[in-house]
Amino acid sequence: MSGTSDDCRNMEDQTEQQQSLVNGNSVAISVNDAKLSNGQAKESPMAIKISNAYKHYTCGQKRTPVLLGLDMEVKKGQIYGLLGPSGCGKTTVLKCIVGKLTVETGSVRVFGEPPGSPGSGVPGPRVGYMPQELAIFLEFNIEETLTYFRRIFGMTRQQYEDRLAFLMKFLDLPSKTRSLINMSGGQQRRASLAIALLHEPELLILDEPTVGVDPLLRSAIWNHLTEMTDCFGKHCTIVITTHYIEEARQANRVGMMRFGKLLAEDSPEALLCRFSKPNLEDVFLDLCLQDGDLETAKVREERTQRRPILKFSKKKSEAKPKPTDLEDGEGCQVVLTNGQGSRPKEKVSATNSAASARSTSSTVAKYIGQKKPNLTSQRVTACMIKTFNRMKKRVGLLVYQFILPALQVSLFCLAIGQDPKELPVAIVNLENQGQPCAGHPTQCPFDMTFVGPEVNEHLQNLSCRYLSFMDASIARPVYYESYEVAHEAVKNGDAWGVISMGHNFSRNLYDRIFESVANEDLTTVNLEKFNASQIQVRMDITNQHIAFTLQLKFAEAFQLFMEQLVSSLKMSFRRADNSYTLQGMALGYSAMIIILERNEGLLDRTWIAGVTPGEFALAHFLVSLVVNFLQVVVTLTFMILVFQVPNEGSLWLVFLLTMLQGVAGTTIGLIISAVCKTQQDATQIALGIFYPNLILSGIIWPVESMPLALR
Ligand SMILES: Nc1ncnc2c1ncn2[C@@H]1O[C@H](COP(=O)(O)OP(=O)(O)OP(=O)(O)O)[C@@H](O)[C@H]1O
Numbered sequence: 001m002s003g004t005s006d007d008c009r010n011m012e013d014q015t016e017q018q019q020s021l022v023n024g025n026s027v028a029i030s031v032n033d034a035k036l037s038n039g040q041a042k043e044s045p046m047a048i049k050i051s052n053a054y055k056h057y058t059c060g061q062k063r064t065p066v067l068l069g070l071d072m073e074v075k076k077g078q079i080y081g082l083l084g085p086s087g088c089g090k091t092t093v094l095k096c097i098v099g100k101l102t103v104e105t106g107s108v109r110v111f112g113e114p115p116g117s118p119g120s121g122v123p124g125p126r127v128g129y130m131p132q133e134l135a136i137f138l139e140f141n142i143e144e145t146l147t148y149f150r151r152i153f154g155m156t157r158q159q160y161e162d163r164l165a166f167l168m169k170f171l172d173l174p175s176k177t178r179s180l181i182n183m184s185g186g187q188q189r190r191a192s193l194a195i196a197l198l199h200e201p202e203l204l205i206l207d208e209p210t211v212g213v214d215p216l217l218r219s220a221i222w223n224h225l226t227e228m229t230d231c232f233g234k235h236c237t238i239v240i241t242t243h244y245i246e247e248a249r250q251a252n253r254v255g256m257m258r259f260g261k262l263l264a265e266d267s268p269e270a271l272l273c274r275f276s277k278p279n280l281e282d283v284f285l286d287l288c289l290q291d292g293d294l295e296t297a298k299v300r301e302e303r304t305q306r307r308p309i310l311k312f313s314k315k316k317s318e319a320k321p322k323p324t325d326l327e328d329g330e331g332c333q334v335v336l337t338n339g340q341g342s343r344p345k346e347k348v349s350a351t352n353s354a355a356s357a358r359s360t361s362s363t364v365a366k367y368i369g370q371k372k373p374n375l376t377s378q379r380v381t382a383c384m385i386k387t388f389n390r391m392k393k394r395v396g397l398l399v400y401q402f403i404l405p406a407l408q409v410s411l412f413c414l415a416i417g418q419d420p421k422e423l424p425v426a427i428v429n430l431e432n433q434g435q436p437c438a439g440h441p442t443q444c445p446f447d448m449t450f451v452g453p454e455v456n457e458h459l460q461n462l463s464c465r466y467l468s469f470m471d472a473s474i475a476r477p478v479y480y481e482s483y484e485v486a487h488e489a490v491k492n493g494d495a496w497g498v499i500s501m502g503h504n505f506s507r508n509l510y511d512r513i514f515e516s517v518a519n520e521d522l523t524t525v526n527l528e529k530f531n532a533s534q535i536q537v538r539m540d541i542t543n544q545h546i547a548f549t550l551q552l553k554f555a556e557a558f559q560l561f562m563e564q565l566v567s568s569l570k571m572s573f574r575r576a577d578n579s580y581t582l583q584g585m586a587l588g589y590s591a592m593i594i595i596l597e598r599n600e601g602l603l604d605r606t607w608i609a610g611v612t613p614g615e616f617a618l619a620h621f622l623v624s625l626v627v628n629f630l631q632v633v634v635t636l637t638f639m640i641l642v643f644q645v646p647n648e649g650s651l652w653l654v655f656l657l658t659m660l661q662g663v664a665g666t667t668i669g670l671i672i673s674a675v676c677k678t679q680q681d682a683t684q685i686a687l688g689i690f691y692p693n694l695i696l697s698g699i700i701w702p703v704e705s706m707p708l709a710l711r
Pocket residue numbers: 057058059064066084085086087088089090091092093132
């Protein structure tokens with residue numbers, strides 16, 4: 001440990017102006033900012049100002065307080081190190097700054113405006129954000145990743161090429177075409193940092209950027225950050241959180257945070273001086289002791305209750321926490337460590353500092369002061385290209401997108417809508433003593449004149465002729481000698497129904513037809529003969545679909561039989577038309593897309609880069625439209641060309657209707673994606689929607705049979 005009282009006195013001269021108290025009304029000025037001009041301290045404009053911020057998270061019934069009257073000030077051109085133990089609320093503060101979260105009481109101002117306000121540029125190109133999680137497209141390579149953000153930020157190709165070359169060298173990244181998934185954890189974090197640095201924003205928000213980075217590179221990163229704030233009229237402001245408290249010695253100003261408030265905020269030197277400690281960790285420990293070390297969760301809870309979070313009082317004096325008294329720094333000693341974590345002025349030699357300076361001078365100025373430009377189409381295009389690229393990378397998804405619909409249609413056409421096969425049907429033909437009809441003629445002679453059954457063998461055994469029109473591949477006849485036995489077989493499940501015809505079926509049917517032709521009035525037909533000429537059908541309707549199919553087949557056979565018979569009698573007969581409607585529902589693929597991006601942290605990054613929810617949704621909608629178009633083409637091609645499903649109307653209307661179904665599916669998918677946090681939730685909701693849709697759509701049962709309200 002070494003130090004001199006002269007050093008400390010110099011420091012005190014500067015820190016007199018700093019007043020680094022959390023709730024101090026005096027203006028805080030960092031060491032680097034305390035430049036004298038005409039003998040007067042020139043105050044840098046404020047980049048970030050957080051006043052009396054309160055916030056809590058709600059998880060079910062549980063409210064977790066996170067910010068408890070936080071005050072924080074960051075001036076333009078500063079590197080601000082936000083330090084504190086895990087869970088104290090650092091990330092929450094950063095998210096409030098970039099506009100991802102809002103505070104419940106108090107205010108947050110970035111460049112003088114609330115984040116998210118129109119024209120503030122935050123979220124947008126004025127800010128570069130590196131979240132704690134990786135938040136990168138792992139299936140992309142570095143170039144593809146940075147190109148996505150280049151499009152969002154509207155950088156020219158030349159600017160991008162220069163910056164890419166610099167970042168590759170500076171961050172020691174491997175080949176720009178290597179997939180991120182094949183990189184080490186440290187390389188992935190550096191790629192994530194490259195995204196935040198790409199457009200050289202005015203405000204850089206870095207949430208633990210040096211985790212998993214080796215000391216040499218960590219030092220180079222700090223060096224670069226320092227250059228960014230030093231070289232351009234102090235326009236670039238950096239807020240950085242880190243677990244390595246000592247590396248924050250290189251910041252212009254540090255805020256020490258605990259339990260949702262700042263215990264102290266000042267330059268590292270001033271803090272070391274005031275507390276007479278050799279390092280910032282010891283300073284933090286001292287501050288914790290002052291704040292009430294070993295403060296248990298219970299004590300904290302009590303403190304929270306004393307000062308309710310949802311207090312809308314504007315009286316700052318009531319809400320602010322007790323300031324840490326740093327005023328007693330008189331006579332303190334500046335304690336210098338052995339060069340580790342020295343101030344920016346004593347830079348650690350950066351491996352690529354020259355490259356850094358070159359690059360920054362060539363490109364930074366182009367972005368400084370740039371407000372959120374009106375680049376809607378550019379950002380939508382960026383999101384669309386990114387989504388197409390992601391699809392291209394995921395072969396499985398591509399298969400899902402285009403091959404699955406074709407497979408589904410094929411399965412649908414093969415498995416659904418076909419007639420059931422080989423259904424046993426009990427036949428009781430008493431006219432033929434219950435025996436099969438082998439040997440009986442089934443054809444009427446051409447141009448036969450009706451002369452009566454006695455003299456025309458072709459009109460005998462009409463029961464057999466009727467049975468000959470039955471499609472045996474669907475209704476397989478099983479002959480029984482009595483109705484009772486046949487009925488028993490149906491009851492036992494050996495047959496799906498009974499067709500029975502009486503002893504004199506042909507004669508009675510002939511008489512019935514003859515008499516109706518002669519009298520032109522069916523009501524005059526003898527009732528006994530009428531009954532004896534009927535074909536009796538009794539069905540097992542436990543499976544309604546099979547029962548309906550068989551009834552239809554029996555009716556079709558009867559229609560054909562009568563058509564032939566009546567035409568042989570030179571009578572007219574009108575045949576009814578059949579129609580078959582196939583209805584399908586397209587499933588939108590989009591239900592998972594937003595969830596995946598959100599869970600990977602990519603969505604936040606995209607928001608903070610300035611893409612609005614509307615632009616993001618539009619991009620996904622347009623991509624879905626293209627996907628739908630191809631799906632519909634594949635589906636209709638299979639249905640119409642391969643499976644020959646008849647289309648009686650306009651093909652364009654069929655195409656349009658199918659597209660509209662796809663659009664409906666996509667829209668539902670986007671809504672599900674927006675409201676669900678996990679893929680499991682989305683799957684459950686999608687399934688939950690599917691069944692009511694299926695049941696109410698009329699596919700299974702006609703809508704006409706439903707209660708009016710359901711229709
Ligand atoms: N979405 C959330 N819902 C409920 N609680 C949350 C949520 N996000 C954070 N928290 C809680 O809020 C507190 C502060 O979290 P935050 O991430 O801001 O801490 P941190 O200081 O950044 O921690 P670390 O250094 O470990 O990243 C923690 O107790 C955390 O569990």
